[in-house]
Amino acid sequence: MQRLEPGSVIGILGGGQLGRMIALAAAQLGYRCCIFSDVANSPAEHVSEKTIVAAYTDLSALDIFAASVDVVTLEFENIPEEPVKYLAEKVAVRPGPNVLATAQDRVIEKKFLNKIGIVTTPFEPVANLEGLEIAVEKVGRPSVLKTTRFGYDGKGQVKIDPDTGLETAFSQMGKGPGILEGWVDFALEISVIVARGMDGEIVSYVPVENRHVNHILDTTIAPAGVSPSVAAGAGSIARQAAEALNVVGLLAVEMFVTRDDEILVNEIAPRPHNSGHWTIDACAISQFQQLVRAICGLPLGSAGRHSDAEMKNLIGDEVKVWPKILEEANARLHLYGKSEIRSGRKMGHVTRLKVRAGRGER
Ligand SMILES: Nc1ncnc2c1ncn2[C@@H]1O[C@H](COP(=O)(O)OP(=O)(O)O)[C@@H](O)[C@H]1O
Ligand SMILES: [Mg+2]
Structure with missing residues (x-):
């Protein structure tokens, strides 16, 4: 197994608290961290040796990042796939871009899980308002409409109750495409x-x-x-x-x-x-x-x-x-x-x- 010696530099995509806690754990084992974030003064930046602040799509900033680190990881999945693929051609990215591509899209993720025999909440992809009407017919109410990508902490989610108007719900969701999931009355x-x-x-x-x-x-x-x-x-x-x-x-x-x-x-x-x-x-x-x-x-x-x-x-x-x-x-x-x-x-x-x-x- 190819081992990175302590003293090597871990690149972290994202500068939030997860990045901060990765950097603290890395420091404990003698590794150094370089953060790539699109906002300055991030929680991870405060505890890391180096930070590059640029858009995730800024190729020249990604080049500098790749040249500064020995391995790249990510602390959130709402990063566009292309820059991560671009980085992976230059430096080891773990987990790899294929994992990110699956996990950052709720429809791809659920289809993948179902394919390997893992049961998910029932769902239907929703491309537009007409698609939502068809999906509600199939999945039923209550259900929940979510953006397929870039949601977190419940953002981009609208519950579809018995009396919820679908046009309003669709516009409340924000930028589509979406996914309609059956509401689970979980224990x-x-x-x-x-x-x-x-x-x-x-x-x-x-x-x-x-x-x-x-x-x-x-x-x-x-x-x-x-x-x-x-x-x-x-x-x-x-x-x-x-x-x-x-x-x-x-x-x-x-x-x-x-x-x-x-x-x-x-x-x-x-x-x-x-x-x-x-x-x-x-x-x-x-x-x-x-x-x-x-x-x-x-x-x-x-x-x-x-x-x-x-x-x-x-x-x-x-x-x-x-x-x-x-x-x-x-x-x-x-x-x-x-x-x-x-x-x-x-x-x-x-x-x-x-x-x-x-x-x-x-
Ligand atoms: N299909 C569902 N049935 C019941 N509750 C749900 C359902 N989907 C989401 N929720 C509730 O909303 C929370 C956030 O939704 P989730 O899909 O995990 O999005 P994210 O964490 O990306 O914001 C869940 O942890 C759960 O409490
Ligand atoms: Mg969640």
């Missing part, structure tokens, strides 16, 4: 994060429960309170998807568990995931360090946990409670260094360890 939402190395080795974190507020992840509970068979099923879905995509790095798989314990995949993300932030504080090796190990050709670490944990995102004004969190025993505070608080913006998170008696005294 709970879970996710599984797996890391896969260059030699195909896979480690899998335990399934966690994710609670959303206003379509944004609010709380992750590790482990999820699911039956052993659901936990095993969820784990094997994530492994199977990572193998079929030939991922080198991380794959997060978001799933719905129905009331009769059926697992439906919602979406996949080939990068660190918000529902894995708890691994920094409750596991020997975090999702971020696993990513660094995978893309640098190092052996993966254990995905086992030493504590159960609950991760709470600090969204918008919620971050103002940070001094109180410092007073709590077993609470681990993470602030992302974002200068401006905006509603719906992820400003930080706190992981509360559920430490067993006798182990967590102050």
Whole structure:
């Protein structure tokens, strides 16, 4: 396995908090980071040696980036595919552009998963208003209309209830094309994060429960309170998807568990995931360090946990409670260094360890 020695430079596409936490994990192992972001003063920039601020489509900036780094990874999937392909001709990109191409389009993603035998939410592609009318006939109501690309934190999504007008819904979605998905009356939402190395080795974190507020992840509970068979099923879905995509790095798989314990995949993300932030504080090796190990050709670490944990995102004004969190025993505070608080913006998170008696005294 071709190993990148500590001291090598990891290029990260995207400058958000995920990039920041990758860079911190990289630093721990002696790697240096170069961020490529289309905005200045990003959370990842604050903790990295070098940052290139340019549009993702700026080829000369991409040339400079490629020449500055030994390997490239990405911290969000809403990057156009072409620049990533362009980079991959010059430097190793892990996970590769093929993974990004599949994961950044909800229709391609679901078709791919179905093809390898993984059950997803029922869906129909929606090209235009007429297509939406036909799709609603097939999928029924309630359902949810989403943009196929570039959505996050519930952006670009419109719920179609029994009385929702389709013309309004279609225009509310924003830039199409879209996808209509059957609304799942789930018992709970879970996710599984797996890391896969260059030699195909896979480690899998335990399934966690994710609670959303206003379509944004609010709380992750590790482990999820699911039956052993659901936990095993969820784990094997994530492994199977990572193998079929030939991922080198991380794959997060978001799933719905129905009331009769059926697992439906919602979406996949080939990068660190918000529902894995708890691994920094409750596991020997975090999702971020696993990513660094995978893309640098190092052996993966254990995905086992030493504590159960609950991760709470600090969204918008919620971050103002940070001094109180410092007073709590077993609470681990993470602030992302974002200068401006905006509603719906992820400003930080706190992981509360559920430490067993006798182990967590102050
Ligand atoms: N088909 C669905 N049925 C029920 N809830 C859904 C469905 N699709 C999305 N949601 C809810 O909205 C959240 C965000 O949707 P998701 O498709 O994961 O988009 P993103 O995370 O990219 O914004 C989900 O985690 C879930 O809580
Ligand atoms: Mg999601």
